[in-house]
Amino acid sequence: MSDRHVLPPYSLRMPSELREMLELSAREAKRSLNAEIVARLEDSFSNTISASDPMRVIEDGEDGKTVMLLPSAKELVRLTGELAEQLRLLREERASR
Known part of the structure; x- marks a missing residue:
């Protein structure tokens, strides 16, 4: 079983416009909304000076x-x-x- 099935879900509130942009980006990247959010968060930390x-x-x-x-x-x-x-x-x- 992977870690994603062990971790408890986390509810995230965000403006509907932001969610729509993330959903569109996720579809374009052929990944789930969760995977898109995780990828963007990881990228924000990897580009830190x-x-x-x-x-x-x-x-x-x-x-x-x-x-x-x-x-x-x-x-x-x-x-x-x-x-x-x-x-x-x-x-x-x-x-x-």
């Missing part, structure tokens, strides 16, 4: 092509610090002229 990864590649699930390359939060902080230091040095150089 990790503070420890220097760069995160977000890929299109259909053909594996890279959609975007996102820096991690840690990398953004590092780059911001570098830019702030370069700006400070430029200001000092201009002030000394």
